[in-house]
Amino acid sequence: MATLPNTPADVSHALSLHGYIPDDGLATSVFLAMTLRRPLLLEGEAGVGKTEVAKVLSRWTGGELIRLQCYEGIDVSQAVYDWDYSRQLLHLRASEATGESLGLTTNALEQQLYNERFLLKRALLQAIDHTGDTPPVLLIDEIDRADDEFEAYLLEVLSEYQITVPEIGRFSAVRPPLVILTSNRTRDVHDALKRRCLYHWVEHPDFEREVRIVRMRVPQVLDRLARQVAGAVEALRGLNLYKPPGVAETIDWAQALAALGRTELDEAVVEATLGAVLKYREDQDRTRQHGIASLVKQAFERGFQPS
Amino acid sequence: MAHTPAERVAVTFARVLRGAGLRVPLGSVLTFVDSLGQVGIEQRSAVYWAGRATLVRRPEDIDLYDRSFDVFWLAAGQQVQLDEEAEPLHITLAIDDDSDQPDDDASSEPNDDPTLVLRFSAAEVLRHKDFAAYTADELQMAQALMSQLRFIGPPRRSFRYRSAPRGRRPDLQATVRASLRAGGEPIQRQWRDPGQRLRRLVVLLDISGSMEPYARAMLRFVHAAVSGRQRVEAFAIGTRLTRMTKELHSRDPDTALAAASQRVHDWSGGTRLGDCMRAFNDQWGVRGMARGAIVVVLSDGWDRGDPEVLAAQMQRLQRVAYQTVWVNPLKVTPGYAPLARGMAAALPYVDAFVEGHSLAAMQELARVIASAPDRRHSQRAVTRGTLEPR
Numbered sequence: 001m002a003t004l005p006n007t008p009a010d011v012s013h014a015l016s017l018h019g020y021i022p023d024d025g026l027a028t029s030v031f032l033a034m035t036l037r038r039p040l041l042l043e044g045e046a047g048v049g050k051t052e053v054a055k056v057l058s059r060w061t062g063g064e065l066i067r068l069q070c071y072e073g074i075d076v077s078q079a080v081y082d083w084d085y086s087r088q089l090l091h092l093r094a095s096e097a098t099g100e101s102l103g104l105t106t107n108a109l110e111q112q113l114y115n116e117r118f119l120l121k122r123a124l125l126q127a128i129d130h131t132g133d134t135p136p137v138l139l140i141d142e143i144d145r146a147d148d149e150f151e152a153y154l155l156e157v158l159s160e161y162q163i164t165v166p167e168i169g170r171f172s173a174v175r176p177p178l179v180i181l182t183s184n185r186t187r188d189v190h191d192a193l194k195r196r197c198l199y200h201w202v203e204h205p206d207f208e209r210e211v212r213i214v215r216m217r218v219p220q221v222l223d224r225l226a227r228q229v230a231g232a233v234e235a236l237r238g239l240n241l242y243k244p245p246g247v248a249e250t251i252d253w254a255q256a257l258a259a260l261g262r263t264e265l266d267e268a269v270v271e272a273t274l275g276a277v278l279k280y281r282e283d284q285d286r287t288r289q290h291g292i293a294s295l296v297k298q299a300f301e302r303g304f305q306p307s
Numbered sequence: 308m309a310h311t312p313a314e315r316v317a318v319t320f321a322r323v324l325r326g327a328g329l330r331v332p333l334g335s336v337l338t339f340v341d342s343l344g345q346v347g348i349e350q351r352s353a354v355y356w357a358g359r360a361t362l363v364r365r366p367e368d369i370d371l372y373d374r375s376f377d378v379f380w381l382a383a384g385q386q387v388q389l390d391e392e393a394e395p396l397h398i399t400l401a402i403d404d405d406s407d408q409p410d411d412d413a414s415s416e417p418n419d420d421p422t423l424v425l426r427f428s429a430a431e432v433l434r435h436k437d438f439a440a441y442t443a444d445e446l447q448m449a450q451a452l453m454s455q456l457r458f459i460g461p462p463r464r465s466f467r468y469r470s471a472p473r474g475r476r477p478d479l480q481a482t483v484r485a486s487l488r489a490g491g492e493p494i495q496r497q498w499r500d501p502g503q504r505l506r507r508l509v510v511l512l513d514i515s516g517s518m519e520p521y522a523r524a525m526l527r528f529v530h531a532a533v534s535g536r537q538r539v540e541a542f543a544i545g546t547r548l549t550r551m552t553k554e555l556h557s558r559d560p561d562t563a564l565a566a567a568s569q570r571v572h573d574w575s576g577g578t579r580l581g582d583c584m585r586a587f588n589d590q591w592g593v594r595g596m597a598r599g600a601i602v603v604v605l606s607d608g609w610d611r612g613d614p615e616v617l618a619a620q621m622q623r624l625q626r627v628a629y630q631t632v633w634v635n636p637l638k639v640t641p642g643y644a645p646l647a648r649g650m651a652a653a654l655p656y657v658d659a660f661v662e663g664h665s666l667a668a669m670q671e672l673a674r675v676i677a678s679a680p681d682r683r684h685s686q687r688a689v690t691r692g693t694l695e696p697r
Contacts, residue, residue: 029358036341040360085478089482089483
């Protein structure tokens, strides 16, 4: 993709073409992230499709998807760069064996060792040092799991789009990557980082959008079943569960039903496939208490509504 | 003054938001101006979403934003000069005044003689005095003693490696560095081992009427832990859950507690422990905050809600936490058995049940936390997860 989108509607259209149906808010946020070249922070419940945004952006723009999964204790050597120590050691031994090192000063030897060819580029450096025509899509997933220090470092990288490797020098992005950060909000991301980013809180999709998503992602499911599945999931979200099903679960469920060759929901099949939507035993118990039959009934009522 | 229409819109709206109590830094306003330049200011939804993306940073603020935006858009449509007439709605936080403590001999002494307050024997008396009987002055004094205490649990293995002379894994990085010193000859091998990190400490404070003095004292300890380098999260539980972590870092703990109490309506309604625990588990705990953490609940266990709910939530919490500690200041009361229904329901899912009424009891608590057994190898690891309460 050579040109930037002109309106949020362009973004909405393009994402839909590539398998993601955004609401107005998300389309506007993505549009602004692209035109203002700002990172976009997506927060929301697990399974509402935050990570998917980055993947679909990569498919649309053609930019390489570079993913950094955060976890507690992530550090520079895993996120930015590391030296390939075993190859450095081998190089030392080899230059010694060939007698090459005899004529070298320690400084020269060191320069050989701390050369870009022994540098292992991790996700952040890959994204900054990208040379292609299309800027890559950098996905920094679950930033809430990383530590404060890492956030501070990230802030620096995302403000300047530069990374300094002390032994070599500075890498600057020719075309800054399109950056998507996601957070499940197990803790608050630092304000300074949030200020640097655009922010969007991702909600569960409404009924019609969810039907469209199911139809798009699981094309073998017919409209009637898609509406019933979306209706049942909507009802489940109202049951005060520990983990209300997200879009990911809706899609899983529709796929399971498709694999079973179903064209309609009924009690038996809901009971048999409940594990595709609800991953906690307590949630399954609660749903059974509520009654599978009434869930199916709700799903049918929603499904039959004329669109 | 603002120049372009977009700038005027952005600046005015930011002022409305600030008036409504939202924190809007200047940098965000500038981004908002840029965004309006991209999407235009004619369409309501475009302006709305541009503002949402640039000015809101927490889902809690969305409601406030929506209401402010409605007001703003309506006013803007009527061509009212908002930047002159917008009347900020100030939200003031009441600050709890300590001086309303019941008078006794100690506190009715005039305060202008500091030598009266700091006596050695006072520390010893304080050690066993019930927090509820503390005066404000004594609480201040106890703070010095408290700051010596640290709630530090056993560390966990971190992902990061530290160099260790007798480590078990080769440290190639250090070996290369050492060999450079020897002209490229890897003579000395270096070793490393996984580093250690402190576990997160999560404190849930019951702030219903009878518990408030204890919550206040406990918060001081937590504050002390924050100034150590441990990562601490604090929540107030009453009729609803309130997060206090930010306040702990930046402000006086008493103010934070007062602000939390302010937000709790319906004091006489009593604590809804089960619902609050559920809110904690759903929004924070089970999603990650309580995983591998030490969770301390300070409460007398009086729960107005269904004890089943509390039991289920405590079980959920115990399954993710490293250790669950219940501090009950009433445990010391003669003849006390955990009669409160909530307490009885929660007990099977508590790893340690301690008193918490005095400084001495707090020292005991610090000891319990520090000597938490490694759960992965303990008996409890096998029994946990069973559904029926003992």
